[in-house]
Amino acid sequence: MNSKKALIELRGVSKTYRKGGETIYAVADLDLTVQETGMVAIVGPSGSGKSTLLHILGAMDRPTSGEIVVAGQSVNQLSQRDLTRFRRQTVGFVFQTFNLIPNLTALENVALPMEFNGVPKATRLARSKSLLERFQLGPRLKHRPRELSGGEMQRVAIARAVANEPRLVLADEPTGNLDSRSGQIIYEVLREISRERTVIVVTHAEDLAKLADHVIHIRDGRLVDAEGAPTQLTPLAQ
Numbered sequence: 001m002n003s004k005k006a007l008i009e010l011r012g013v014s015k016t017y018r019k020g021g022e023t024i025y026a027v028a029d030l031d032l033t034v035q036e037t038g039m040v041a042i043v044g045p046s047g048s049g050k051s052t053l054l055h056i057l058g059a060m061d062r063p064t065s066g067e068i069v070v071a072g073q074s075v076n077q078l079s080q081r082d083l084t085r086f087r088r089q090t091v092g093f094v095f096q097t098f099n100l101i102p103n104l105t106a107l108e109n110v111a112l113p114m115e116f117n118g119v120p121k122a123t124r125l126a127r128s129k130s131l132l133e134r135f136q137l138g139p140r141l142k143h144r145p146r147e148l149s150g151g152e153m154q155r156v157a158i159a160r161a162v163a164n165e166p167r168l169v170l171a172d173e174p175t176g177n178l179d180s181r182s183g184q185i186i187y188e189v190l191r192e193i194s195r196e197r198t199v200i201v202v203t204h205a206e207d208l209a210k211l212a213d214h215v216i217h218i219r220d221g222r223l224v225d226a227e228g229a230p231t232q233l234t235p236l237a238q
Helices: 052-057 079-088 106-116 121-134 148-160 180-193
Strands: 004-018 022-035 040-041 065-070 091-095 168-172 198-203 214-219 223-224
Touching: 004 052, 022 052, 022 198, 040 052, 040 106, 052 065, 052 168, 052 198, 065 223, 091 148, 106 121, 106 148, 121 148, 148 168, 148 180, 168 180, 180 198
Parallel strands: 040 198, 040 214, 091 168, 168 198
Antiparallel strands: 004 022, 004 065, 214 223
């Protein structure tokens, strides 16, 4: 029996935009449950709604309708201030373009989000060093982003994303700017941290998505099966 609890629950979630007199559905009446820990890949072509879904899950965007519960918190009801606190404490983000601060070292980049959370300096430096060493970046602690390869920058970004020990890590096309070998390493790192927390990855790379515990396909804002046919199933991370 699977004893995992649900970390994320979406019920009837839609995100619409107006274009002229037309209503465009980026996400359409979507039901989704994701359990605690494990790695989930959201796969779909450009414009399918996968990034919009990721932004909704991370409380970076509000749905037009429906309910979102993350870690027992009804995200819909949060004020803007509480949303900021929720993102800072519950969610870690990994971006395709790394988003590292260029004038900070790898160590300082990882430590920065902990400073915003009020973590004492000695603790955040020790945790940053430990994370970078865990991701095979011990010799790069004092290197700035321009002195790192793309794969190394993304590993720094992942270390930064988990620095505050969030329960949820969201990665938006994390290998999009990397060669295939570096991309494989990044997925292996994400796979490793998914043993401790829930990792959701948006990607169009089916081969890398197969490393996830569960793959969700999305097209035109709706869940579909691998062949593109609509599905009414509620996907669960295994």
